[in-house]
Amino acid sequence: MESKNSNSDLLKKKIYLSDLIAKILIKTIAFISFLSIILIFVFVFREALPIFYYKASEKVYTDEDLKQETYGEEFLGIPQTEEQHSSSSVIHATHEDDKSIWENIFSSTWEPISSEPKYGIIPLVIGSFKVTLIAILIAAPIGILSAIFTSTFAPKWAKEILKPAIEILAGFPSVVIGFFALVVLASFLQDVFGYQYRLNAFVGGLAMSIAVIPIIYTVTEDSLSAIPKSYIEASLALGAEKWQTTLFVVVPAATPGIFAAVLLGIGRAFGETMIVLMATGNAALISSSIFDPVRTMSATIGAEMAEVVFGELHYNVLFLLGSILFIFTFTLNAIAEFYVRNKLLKKFGGHK
Amino acid sequence: MKIKKILYGLSLKAITGFSAFIILLIVAVIMLNIISGGWSHITWEFLTTAPKEGMTEGGIFPAIFGTFLLVVIMSIFSVPIGTISAIYLSEYSSSNSIVARFIRFSVNTLAGVPAIVFGLFGLGFFIQFVGKGMDNILYGGIELRWGQPNILWASLTMALLTLPVVIVSVEEAIKAVPKELREASLALGATKWQTIRKVVIPNSLTGILTGGILAVSRGAGEVAPILFTGAAYFLPYLPTSLSHQFMELGYHIYIMSTQSPDVEATRGIQYATTLVLLVLTFTLNFSAIFLRYRIRTAKSNFG
Numbered sequence: 001m002e003s004k005n006s007n008s009d010l011l012k013k014k015i016y017l018s019d020l021i022a023k024i025l026i027k028t029i030a031f032i033s034f035l036s037i038i039l040i041f042v043f044v045f046r047e048a049l050p051i052f053y054y055k056a057s058e059k060v061y062t063d064e065d066l067k068q069e070t071y072g073e074e075f076l077g078i079p080q081t082e083e084q085h086s087s088s089s090v091i092h093a094t095h096e097d098d099k100s101i102w103e104n105i106f107s108s109t110w111e112p113i114s115s116e117p118k119y120g121i122i123p124l125v126i127g128s129f130k131v132t133l134i135a136i137l138i139a140a141p142i143g144i145l146s147a148i149f150t151s152t153f154a155p156k157w158a159k160e161i162l163k164p165a166i167e168i169l170a171g172f173p174s175v176v177i178g179f180f181a182l183v184v185l186a187s188f189l190q191d192v193f194g195y196q197y198r199l200n201a202f203v204g205g206l207a208m209s210i211a212v213i214p215i216i217y218t219v220t221e222d223s224l225s226a227i228p229k230s231y232i233e234a235s236l237a238l239g240a241e242k243w244q245t246t247l248f249v250v251v252p253a254a255t256p257g258i259f260a261a262v263l264l265g266i267g268r269a270f271g272e273t274m275i276v277l278m279a280t281g282n283a284a285l286i287s288s289s290i291f292d293p294v295r296t297m298s299a300t301i302g303a304e305m306a307e308v309v310f311g312e313l314h315y316n317v318l319f320l321l322g323s324i325l326f327i328f329t330f331t332l333n334a335i336a337e338f339y340v341r342n343k344l345l346k347k348f349g350g351h352k
Numbered sequence: 353m354k355i356k357k358i359l360y361g362l363s364l365k366a367i368t369g370f371s372a373f374i375i376l377l378i379v380a381v382i383m384l385n386i387i388s389g390g391w392s393h394i395t396w397e398f399l400t401t402a403p404k405e406g407m408t409e410g411g412i413f414p415a416i417f418g419t420f421l422l423v424v425i426m427s428i429f430s431v432p433i434g435t436i437s438a439i440y441l442s443e444y445s446s447s448n449s450i451v452a453r454f455i456r457f458s459v460n461t462l463a464g465v466p467a468i469v470f471g472l473f474g475l476g477f478f479i480q481f482v483g484k485g486m487d488n489i490l491y492g493g494i495e496l497r498w499g500q501p502n503i504l505w506a507s508l509t510m511a512l513l514t515l516p517v518v519i520v521s522v523e524e525a526i527k528a529v530p531k532e533l534r535e536a537s538l539a540l541g542a543t544k545w546q547t548i549r550k551v552v553i554p555n556s557l558t559g560i561l562t563g564g565i566l567a568v569s570r571g572a573g574e575v576a577p578i579l580f581t582g583a584a585y586f587l588p589y590l591p592t593s594l595s596h597q598f599m600e601l602g603y604h605i606y607i608m609s610t611q612s613p614d615v616e617a618t619r620g621i622q623y624a625t626t627l628v629l630l631v632l633t634f635t636l637n638f639s640a641i642f643l644r645y646r647i648r649t650a651k652s653n654f655g
Contacts, residue, residue, distance in 0.1 A: 271466020
């Protein structure tokens with residue numbers, strides 16, 4: 001009797017043990033997404049960090065770089081042995097960079113590959129915002145209005161065409177959209193508008209809007225369909241027309257969701273690389289015309305990272321651009337997530 | 353007044369309908385353009401041979417092979433990790449617990465991180481940190497083998513990018529498994545892990561498959577993360593080791609249409625490559641849509 005008892009106890013424990021191991025393993029693996037966010041934070045910033053220490057005596061890049069940088073200028077006259085060169089270059093660089101590293105970065109010229117490299121990120125930041133703005137101004141109305149169309153006016157057959165069409169659009173790889181913009185859209189738009197540069201901010205923004213429409217449409221549609229039926233029925237029961245219900249009941253109730261849709265769209269457009277890399281012309285200009293070429297932050301990283309020397313200031317500045325991209329999209333997502341979800345929950349908490 | 357009302361209604365309907373029409377138009381124009389441009393260049397030879405004559409002739413087989421290898425290695429990592437994360441989120445944590453909310457927020461954030469930032473991460477973490485570290489330990493830092501772009505690092509970067517895709521669709525499938533099945537299993541004396549292993553996972557296999565397919569489709573289409581973590585312009589050989597670089601379809605399109613010496617002359621190859629990539633992603637996407645549709649109908653049958 002006793003032995004039997006202990007036997008079953010043992011069995012029981014064994015099962016519980018496997019359960020426990022499984023639980024711990026599953027929990028650990030589930031933390032990988034959290035861990036990777038932390039790691040992305042740490043490692044993207046880590047590579048950008050040398051810029052902040054740049055003034056300190058620890059030289060990250062100067063030795064090799066100065067050879068090219070100052071070749072043929074004031075340094076030429078100084079006879080250099082190995083030690084002399086390295087020490088003098090450090091002095092020279094720290095002296096010069098006392099004032100210039102951040103001034104350089106916040107200047108308005110991006111010329112990383114020249115005798116005197118300039119890392120002014122201002123034109124790149126402006127370029128990113130310019131393309132994003134154009135893309136959102138085109139994509140937001142189209143996405144939101146067609147979402148309203150599907151959720152209220154569309155007959156069943158129209159929905160059955162539109163839904164897969166959106167899925168197809170969302171499934172286009174961005175390089176395909178970029179290719180289409182580069183080969184077809186750019187020439188077509190130049191014929192229509194007759195501007196000077198074939199590839200410019202407008203072409204890039206328009207192509208980008210193709211990539212952003214599905215996001216805005218999907219999130220808007222979700223928030224429209226989350227509105228309780230009772231709202232709509234109440235409005236209709238009071239004698240309002242369908243369009244009045246849509247315009248004055250459904251859309252205002254879904255505003256937080258639509259807001260989130262636009263935020264997510266901005267985040268996508270801001271970080272998207274291949275489309276802008278292929279369709280914007282990639283010239284780091286500051287201009288007010290939308291028909292001038294631009295160079296965005298993401299395109300700069302994409303185009304230059306492969307050729308850059310590890311540990312150079314150029315390398316670090318590209319990571320700084322990446323950090324800015326990351327912080328910006330992270331903030332947008334966090335706002336979309338918390339603000340909007342809370343607002344929606346408060347509004348419809350009891351209705352579902 | 354009544355006429356005005358009807359007019360308003362009609363115009364609102366017209367405007368929204370027109371926007372929807374624009375979307376259809378965009379899809380149709382892009383599809384027709386790519387198909388008409390690429391169709392005539394797709395031959396058996398094009399799909400099975402390597403580029404020739406400085407990439408102005410020949411096929412794209414290495415790019416197809418590289419893409420295939422990339423998504424396979426990527427799936428080996430992202431599908432199990434994504435599935436287990438989804439199991440944790442739906443089975444082990446209540447949706448209000450702080451840990452679960454943290455993880456869910458991480459998944460959403462991960463989904464919103466720009467692809468190029470994943471590329472930077474792959475470079476900073478996998479290549480410069482892990483790869484260089486491996487070289488130091490294995491070869492004493494003399495030989496540069498892992499501390500440079502290769503297919504393993506590119507696949508791992510891509511796996512991270514596609515992780516949210518897997519998690520979201522597996523979680524949906526797990527949620528579609530009726531509560532009664534779990535309760536029956538538990539009532540028969542099975543432990544939680546046994547229930548998950550024998551009841552929950554078998555019943556959500558379609559969802560796991562869907563997640564995998566969607567991840568593959570996404571991974572095959574993204575180019576930004578592999579720009580500097582492993583993709584190569586041209587390679588005379590196929591990658592045979594994890595430390596080799598590789599050619600990829602999307603990267604091939606980008607390179608051929610922007611960096612090749614005579615862009616106009618290879619237009620046909622560019623279109624055909626784009627068409628191949630489109631067909632690949634569409635086939636994957638539509639099978640995923642079909643499977644998801646089946647899950648949803650199964651759910652309503654249970655309910």
